[in-house]
Amino acid sequence: MVPSLKFSQARNDFSRVVDGVLAGAPVVIDRRGQRVWVTSVDEQRELLEGCFQFHPEVRMGQPDGVYIWLPEFAIYGEAEILAEAEDDLLDEALVYVEEWLAELHAAPNHAGRRGWVWRLAMADDRETARRVVFGD
């Protein structure tokens, strides 16, 4: 079982809690029955990566144009060439993450997308975000 700390214990000894988590030992913090699981970003990122892959679909417009649909967020990017459509989709995906964190997380049709949102939200920069969405 993962050790469970009372909120006050964790607050008073937070530095040691973080040291333990970074050393690979996750912790549960309990505040009057509401429990928070604390783990490192790297571990969380690794776990999400295995479960929440993106599957962008590229399509040709008629008579021209390139479209990329991202089913995990139900969004699309479009442009005249593929590289620009990728940029457009990435912009849109980052806006989606921002909107999800602000308010969409509470909507029943968006709540289930949290794994993909968190994965993208954990990207440190745009290039990492690009690899998350389109792969290496």
Place this chain on the structure above:
Amino acid sequence: MRLPTYADLKRFCEVDGWFDSGARRGAKTGDHFRYGRVLRDGTGLRTRVSHGSGSIRDPATFKDILRSQLQVTEEQFWLAVDEGVAPSRPGDTPPEPPGPGLPYDLVKNLTTRSGLVLEDVLRMSKDEAVAAWQAWPTSGGAAPEEEPGSR
């Protein structure tokens, strides 16, 4: 398949009562307007409309926009754009208006003398409640001396 211009998409959002989500968040709009709408069941809809005079040029993407972003049929979309008819969606049906209330005396008699539970009584129409009172055994099946609800 008829494909929409950006102006058509914008028109749909206006007819269907979408809000400008970019402005609401105070975000820069970039190359697109962004719109949102919350249905009565809490479903959050969102879409974007590019600036300029272009159009959606891919039928598959338009179908995905209809199904996943706007949650309407193609027919509903064009009816909104061409004729200004706002679509109805399963998750956006207004609640049934409450029926007329029951007279106080009738409710009081049914709950204190007939022994019915208040919640059950309040689910009855006035006719059903009067019938229940008249069917109460000690009333002999006759109308009470003073008809409940007559005051």
